[in-house]
Structures are given as C-alpha cells and as structure tokens.
Amino acid sequence: MGKQTIYRWWPSKGAVMFDSLLAHQREEGGALPDTGDVEADLKLVLRATVAQFNDPVLDGMTRALAVEIQNDPSLGREMVDRLLGPQLEATKDRIRSAQRAGQIAEDLDLSVVVEMIFAPLFHRWMLRTAPLTPEYADSVVEMALGAFARRRAAPGDRASSRARGSFWTRTAGTGVTAVS
Numbered sequence: 614m615g616k617q618t619i620y621r622w623w624p625s626k627g628a629v630m631f632d633s634l635l636a637h638q639r640e641e642g643g644a645l646p647d648t649g650d651v652e653a654d655l656k657l658v659l660r661a662t663v664a665q666f667n668d669p670v671l672d673g674m675t676r677a678l679a680v681e682i683q684n685d686p687s688l689g690r691e692m693v694d695r696l697l698g699p700q701l702e703a704t705k706d707r708i709r710s711a712q713r714a715g716q717i718a719e720d721l722d723l724s725v726v727v728e729m730i731f732a733p734l735f736h737r738w739m740l741r742t743a744p745l746t747p748e749y750a751d752s753v754v755e756m757a758l759g760a761f762a763r764r765r766a767a768p769g770d771r772a773s774s775r776a777r778g779s780f781w782t783r784t785a786g787t788g789v790t791a792v793s
Contacts, residue, residue: 645703651711652758658704659734659750666738666745679739701727717761730757 646654665671682689704727711717717726733753738745 645707647707647710649714651707651714651716652754654707655730655754655758656751659730659754660747662731662734663745663747663750666734676739704730715763717758718763721761726757726761729760730754 645658648654666675678692682692701724705723708717708721708723708726712719712721730753734745734750737743737749743749
C-alpha cells in the first residue's frame with residue numbers, strides 16, 4: 614500500500630498507529646473479571662497490562678503513539694474516547710461492584726481510584742524508572758486496595774476521624790499542619 618493510500622484513510626502516522634492498537638485491543642475484549650475477589654481481579658488486569666507494556670511490538674507502537682498524542686490533541690481525545698475511556702469505565706464498574714460488596718470504601722472518587730491503580734504502571738513503563746514486573750503490579754494493587762479499604766476504626770482514634778471525612782488544616786500562625 615502506498616503512502617498516498619494510507620493518508621487517504623488516516624490523517625497522520627499517529628492515527629494509523631492508534632487504529633492498529635485499537636484493533637489489537639478489540640481482540641482482547643473489554644470487561645474486567647468479577648470473581649468477587651477485587652484483589653485477585655485487579656491483579657489479573659494489572660499483570661495483563663504489564664504484559665502488554667512489555668510486549669516488544671506493543672511497546673514500540675504505544676511509545677510512538679504517546680509521542681504523537683503530545684502534538685495532536687484531537688488524536689489524544691480520540692484515544693480517550695475510543696480506547697482509554699471504555700477501559701477506565703470498565704475498571705470503575707469493577708470498583709463499584711467491590712464497593713457494593715463492602716470491599717472498598719463507598720465515598721471515593723472513582724476517577725482518582727482508577728488513576729491511582731494504573732498510573733504507577735504507566736509511570737514506570739514510560740520513564741523506565743525500574744523494571745515493570747508482575748510482582749510490581751501485585752504490589753500496586755495491594756497498596757491501592759489498602760488505601761481504598763472500608764475504614765473500620767474504633768470511635769475516637771485518628772483512623773475513625775479520617776473515615777468521617779476530616780481534613781488537613783493549617784494551624785493559625787504556626788505553619789504546622791494538623792488533622793481536624
């Protein structure tokens with residue numbers, strides 16, 4: 614296929630890469646597992662994400678696409694609308710299920726929860742700060758779920774006051790921060 618034919622169908626190299634990545638993702642499906650064990654389900658999903666990031670073909674294409682998106686906001690929006698958005702919504706659905714089962718606190722911003730689960734993997738992969746391994750993915754899930762767990766503290770202890778929605782405030786004149 615010639616260059617003119619390619620650009621007749623796609624407006625840029627990034628669009629070609631995105632469609633290729635999208636086709637690959639469609640083959641793998643979209644719904645997250647829901648076995649009733651949110652930790653096991655998220656570990657499975659994050660381990661699959663690690664495998665994708667470590668796949669030599671997908672790694673190169675995904676890195677190139679990340680660069681293209683920096684210079685093409687419309688491609689970035691399309692990526693969110695057609696690929697990342699549905700994946701993030703599927704993860705939110707799984708988190709909602711865990712909330713209904715009492716495994717995760719109900720008063721959480723699900724957009725933040727999902728980003729806190731996936732962002733460490735993306736950061737490590739994109740910046741190559743350390744090896745991206747299945748064990749790392751498991752650690753991310755364990756730490757995230759520890760932070761998102763339902764809070765069951767005795768009345769009067771600090772964890773109990775955090776569970777009621779307290780916040781950090783600056784103590785007047787001291788520059789010191791305290792829990793109120």
